[in-house]
Amino acid sequence: MISTSASEAVHLDGVVKEFGRGSHRVRAVDGVDLSIGRGEVVAFLGPNGAGKTTTLDMVLGLTAPSAGTARVHGLSPREAVLTGRVSGVLQSGGLLRDLSVGETVTMIASTFRNHARVAEVIRRADLEGMEKRKVSKLSGGEQQRLRFALALLPDPDLLILDEPTAGMDVSTRRQFWDTMRADADNGRTVVFATHYLEEADTFAERIIMIAGGRIVADGSTAQIRARATGRTVTARLDGPHRATGLRRLRSLDGVSAVHEEGPRVRVHAADSDAVARALLGELGGSDLEITTGSLDDAFTTLTSAPGAGTVSQIPAGEASR
Numbered sequence: 166m167i168s169t170s171a172s173e174a175v176h177l178d179g180v181v182k183e184f185g186r187g188s189h190r191v192r193a194v195d196g197v198d199l200s201i202g203r204g205e206v207v208a209f210l211g212p213n214g215a216g217k218t219t220t221l222d223m224v225l226g227l228t229a230p231s232a233g234t235a236r237v238h239g240l241s242p243r244e245a246v247l248t249g250r251v252s253g254v255l256q257s258g259g260l261l262r263d264l265s266v267g268e269t270v271t272m273i274a275s276t277f278r279n280h281a282r283v284a285e286v287i288r289r290a291d292l293e294g295m296e297k298r299k300v301s302k303l304s305g306g307e308q309q310r311l312r313f314a315l316a317l318l319p320d321p322d323l324l325i326l327d328e329p330t331a332g333m334d335v336s337t338r339r340q341f342w343d344t345m346r347a348d349a350d351n352g353r354t355v356v357f358a359t360h361y362l363e364e365a366d367t368f369a370e371r372i373i374m375i376a377g378g379r380i381v382a383d384g385s386t387a388q389i390r391a392r393a394t395g396r397t398v399t400a401r402l403d404g405p406h407r408a409t410g411l412r413r414l415r416s417l418d419g420v421s422a423v424h425e426e427g428p429r430v431r432v433h434a435a436d437s438d439a440v441a442r443a444l445l446g447e448l449g450g451s452d453l454e455i456t457t458g459s460l461d462d463a464f465t466t467l468t469s470a471p472g473a474g475t476v477s478q479i480p481a482g483e484a485s486r
């Protein structure tokens with residue numbers, strides 16, 4: 166159990182979320198314990214269906230946990246939303262095509278009792294000069310900046326972004342993050358979900374990797390990068406001692422994942438020499454190959470088969486800044 170502290174922006178304790186009933190039941194989030202400090206910029210990184218959106222939805226009070234508790238600045242997520250402590254930029258929806266940028270921001274501002282100045286959020290979202298442009302005429306990146314402006318209206322302490330750059334090209338994505346970075350530099354806590362390892366690496370200080378509804382790694386970008394940039398060793402390893410061999414491989418220092426692929430094994434490790442020595446020596450393997458995959462390949466290895474690998478959480482002390 167994680168203890169709640171005044172410096173926490175987000176606190177999740179044993180959070181589980183299930184959808185559906187009986188044989189159709191899906192466990193989207195499977196026991197997440199998490200603490201995010203004020204001012205941290207954190208990326209939730211994981212493949213499709215990992216549970217990122219569901220977790221963020223619980224932080225935004227859009228859905229309630231089936232078990233466990235979620236707190237935002239010590240409040241329930243609903244209270245935190247109602248008092249403007251947290252707001253979100255969601256991937257799509259929520260904009261009226263026939264309104265202009267200025268009309269959209271003014272209209273949403275009128276729904277808050279207290280809000281930041283309209284001109285100020287337009288400036289912060291880098292939309293100055295576009296106030297009269299219709300939403301229908303905005304590019305995907307500009308629409309996301311408008312959603313960002315709307316999320317800034319309550320001047321939240323915590324900003325949640327769910328795949329804010331989905332569908333943007335590389336330069337539009339970069340432009341969006343430049344805008345976001347300027348805002349995060351002012352001390353706002355930012356938590357965002359992404360599929361892109363490079364995006365998490367460039368923008369976040371901490372990466373939380375999620376797969377199968379669980380946190381499979383949590384650390385600074387440097388720690389995750391070191392873990393993700395190891396090498397992959399594959400070799401033929403069959404015969405009666407295969408199970409013992411797999412256990413031995415999983416016990417080696419620096420091994421982050423071990424997968425079986427037919428008669429071969431695939432091992433992701435920081436020290437590929439040690440794995441190669443063990444495989445060819447004591448374990449009697451053969452036909453060995455060592456590859457340095459791309460960052461994205463390594464990410465896939467780390468998140469593709471939770472339980473099959475030995476990916477573990479970086480201790481909380483190491484993960485906190």
Ligand SMILES: Nc1ncnc2c1ncn2[C@@H]1O[C@H](COP(=O)(O)OP(=O)(O)OP(=O)(O)O)[C@@H](O)[C@H]1O
Nearest residue numbers: 184185191193211212213214215216217218219220
């Ligand atoms: N309302 C729902 N009803 C049933 N199942 C759901 C619901 N919402 C999410 N799920 C399921 O829960 C799992 C986690 O989904 P979630 O959207 O949280 O993942 P994600 O990591 O955000 O994925 P993506 O990157 O594709 O957006 C998936 O298997 C999804 O199909």
